[in-house]
Amino acid sequence: MAKQKPNRVPATSVAGEVQAGLLAQLGVIADIYWNSPVRNRLILFISGVFGIIILTSVGQVLLNRWNVPFYDALSRRDFQAFLDQLMVFFGIAAVLLVLSVGQTWLNQMTRLKLREGLTRDLIGEWLVPRRAFKLSNSGPIGVNPDQRLHEDARHLAEMSTDLGFGLLQSTILMVSFVGVLWALSSGFVFNVYGYSFSIPGYMVWAAILYASLASWLSWLVGRKLIKYNADRYQKESELRFSLMRVNEHIDAISLYRGEADENRRLGFDVDSLLASIRLLVRALTQLTWVTSGYGWITIVAPILVAAPVYFAGNLSFGGLMMAIGAFNQVHDALKWFVNNFGAIADWRATLLRVTSFRQAVQATDAMNSIEQRIKFAESDRDQIILDSLKITAPRATVRLKEKHAVVKEGDRVLITSEAGIDRTLLFRAIAGLWPWGAGTVTLPANKTIIYMPRLPYFPPGSLREAMSYPLGKDGFTDEQLVGALHELGLKRLETMLDFSARWDRELSDDEQQSLAFARLMLHKPEWVVIDESLDAMESDAYDRVVAVLREHLAKSTIVHIGREDKNDHVFSTVLHFVSDPSGHGLEEEGLLGV
Structure with a gap:
């Protein structure tokens, strides 16, 4: 399947403001x-x-x-x-x-x-x-x-x-x-x-x-x-x-x-x-x-x-x-x-x-110098706060339906959306990659947050390096690496820790997602924000990931941006991402870099 073309963002003065002399x-x-x-x-x-x-x-x-x-x-x-x-x-x-x-x-x-x-x-x-x-x-x-x-x-x-x-x-x-x-x-x-x-x-x-x-x-x-x-x-x-x-x-x-x-x-x-x-x-x-x-x-x-x-x-x-x-x-x-x-x-x-x-x-x-932008702040409390969050997309404006959403430590939150809305924009906004819009995103200060994109990334090199990324190949012991592979149904890879390959080509889509969650299990972050990674997984792989989230990452706060829960009751809170008919897209405002 072809990769989705990335959304264009306002070029402002980037492409043109160059000292030509x-x-x-x-x-x-x-x-x-x-x-x-x-x-x-x-x-x-x-x-x-x-x-x-x-x-x-x-x-x-x-x-x-x-x-x-x-x-x-x-x-x-x-x-x-x-x-x-x-x-x-x-x-x-x-x-x-x-x-x-x-x-x-x-x-x-x-x-x-x-x-x-x-x-x-x-x-x-x-x-x-x-x-x-x-x-x-x-x-x-x-x-x-x-x-x-x-x-x-x-x-x-x-x-x-x-x-x-x-x-x-x-x-x-x-x-x-x-x-x-x-x-x-x-x-x-x-x-x-x-x-x-x-x-x-x-x-x-x-x-x-x-x-x-x-x-x-x-x-x-x-x-x-x-x-x-x-x-x-x-x-x-x-x-x-x-x-x-x-x-x-x-x-x-x-x-x-x-x-x-x-x-x-x-x-x-x-x-x-x-x-x-x-x-x-x-x-x-x-x-x-x-x-x-x-x-x-x-x-x-x-x-x-x-x-x-x-x-x-x-x-x-x-x-x-x-x-x-x-x-x-x-x-x-x-x-x-x-x-x-x-x-x-x-x-x-x-x-x-x-x-x-x-x-x-x-x-x-x-x-980020345009007037309509999302504000980013840090909180001394262990929580993510999304206040009046609106995101200016290329051709429309979308917003979080709940005007004041709080994700507390230990919560498991699902953010779903109407059909046709690009949920990845919300993922990028929370991660600080998409500042165009309005409202405030407040993140916990001095806390480890791992953001899992929809398409996992594995650097070229050995499987050990891919699982330890970005800590380096000595980030975890062999026992830890093999244990994570077993938990995620990747036992066949346990003898390939030092084998170098293009893992995005060697593994199937489900195996890539499973390997990404094996890496997450090893790092044990305090906070995790996931972009649709669970949605396309087969039932067996999905069940193993859910088991890892419940057992090995029980203390981690999970925010998943994706489809409705599959009746596993993994998520205790559901937020909604909806379109905003009163807003304008970046193209209409003349801010889209082409």
Whole structure:
């Protein structure tokens, strides 16, 4: 049977209230890492890379200066000088090789630590109590958080490392070679129609002008890539979510012979993704005209710039090669933006998705700010009090018929409802997951309350871990675990305590519910609130659960939200959950996140 789609809740400002500016987004990321346990390691790695880049720049300057004696030796056909300069080259190249290997290791370690810090922070913020539930019901941003927690976090960490260190290296190289190129340009004397003149820093200005024009054209042509990349990642995540949905419900789909229909639905997601990718391909192709065109022109650009001086006889061949090398280094540094514009657009889109998700997660704490909300309080007395409780559902308002209901310690209370009313809303309201409505829910202070949802949850792992959850695998002894299994008719599982499996797939529906009550029996909570778990159980399983409630949980206060009692007289009090014709639903009030 397919799982029921969760009710949507008002998005308020969660899905839309995001600081979209680049500086604000960078501030979010900086705050993450400043407060992260990986901060010191990151500072150490980044400092190491900075030092290596400076040393590499010094080596590149020395290598550039090496051009003059090497090419002059070639032009003179001086074989001994040629060999001497080759030895110098191998010495410089060996040092640069060691620096390159060291930088590669530091780059990869920085990637690793960036991803660790970001992923741990996002998961930690997401799993703050009640946040994940609220976010999952707050609109599109909460539908598939796995894409942002996993793929987007990885992509952002890796691209930030590559682009950040690339920009740093380009900046340091530019600073290093601007001085070299400026000094070379001071000797450039132009002769035009008998007049001689020089332009201070001629090749520096030529490199700046050339790279600036390329950067401007790249931005003009490629700026739409930011939006196209963001759209593409959204479509990718929607397709992944649809595939996961089909996989989770493949048994029901097969029974209904619905494969063709699901194929059609998935086809819509694939078509949407492909349309997004086509826009991206078109934009990247247009950008390639600029980047590749400038790439080819760059081969001859420095020669064309220095050619007038060289042919005038004011520059040797070695000096020409040194000037070309320095021009290329400065130009390469300046056109970092051109070379990486596609990656920058991709990085900006990913940064937006990650920071939007994190801010949306944090904004769920403010989702209770609408005027009509249920108040939650604690009581020093051992009792649950429901005062004038109304719940605003997506399309209606429902309420507890009894205006002042008190559940005292040791009571066994059944809350039933009219047909067509979603009783799970009441369960969520008592648990504090659904604050939209009116009235007051008062819970006993400093008391253990276990809330049992309609569909029990078992974490992946051993049966021992599933029964002890959330205490950990050492929460109970083997004797206690086996005893609970026997009481709930699960004797066949007693030899599987250390067997790991997906228990929601290994066990039947009745066995899953029985296992959930076995876990409840072990924990022996003082208060239990149950959402319809007893209603669909077969008679044998139901009888065993009732026996556990009467014998092993005799001191526990039980509130069951479900159907009428099966004449077992388990519940001494019955409350009623009814519709409220005078109320309005969240959709009518314009508060429903879609």
